[in-house]
Amino acid sequence: MSDFDIIRRRAEQRKGGADALNAMLPAMPDHEALRALPDDRILSQMTRRIFYSGFVHKVIDNKWPGFEEAFDGFDPAALNIAPDEYWHDLTSDDRIVRNGAKIMSVRANAAFVRELANEAGSAGAFFADWPPEDHIGLLEVLTKRGSRLSGGTGQYFLRGIGRDCFIMTRDVLACLRDAGVPLSPSGTGKKDQQLIQQTFNRWAQETGLPLAYLSRICGLSIDAPRE
The missing domain is CATH 1.10.340.30 (Hypothetical protein; domain 2)
Structure with missing residues (x-):
């Protein structure tokens, strides 16, 4: 199995099966x-x-x-x-x-x-x-050219207007680390963002799933440590 197959199966087990997981996915992006x-x-x-x-x-x-x-x-x-x-x-x-x-x-x-x-x-x-x-480049546009649209605000804005995107929540970052992506402790540096983009691009090519689905499944597959 690919690493994302493993992630999806873990998410299905945690959330009560494939049908239950599918019900938790966001609307299909419609560009x-x-x-x-x-x-x-x-x-x-x-x-x-x-x-x-x-x-x-x-x-x-x-x-x-x-x-x-x-x-x-x-x-x-x-x-x-x-x-x-x-x-x-x-x-x-x-x-x-x-x-x-x-x-x-x-x-x-x-x-x-x-x-x-x-x-x-x-x-x-x-x-x-x-x-x-x-997608990382689009987030940079929001940060540099918009006002107060950095971080999670910009990411959830894009999800809200129907743009296909991943959201870098703590659980998603934990999932990526568990899959072997060598992120820094913060997970927010430029190198981190490049690695995250590359990983989601690869998963999208392997699975044919939109970024929004990959991101949600990844986040549902694991709980990040809470401080």
């Missing part, structure tokens, strides 16, 4: 649907993920209709020309969570989404057409 996703929905998903960080998700979800209203439906063109006073007023707007730094990230990311749309026709097309074998 055609992603390509058609309007820019305002891209910015909305970015913002939701940014506000999730450090907050109970249910709090953000319950207030989300207010977010949509306060941020004018997340229309990047409108937000790009909104005056300073608009953004200042949002810091006291009780329809949203009044975190100044995160509110200003929406302003920066509206410009970012517009840049991607100018480059690729739409932000959805930019994300859909990025080569899957260079």
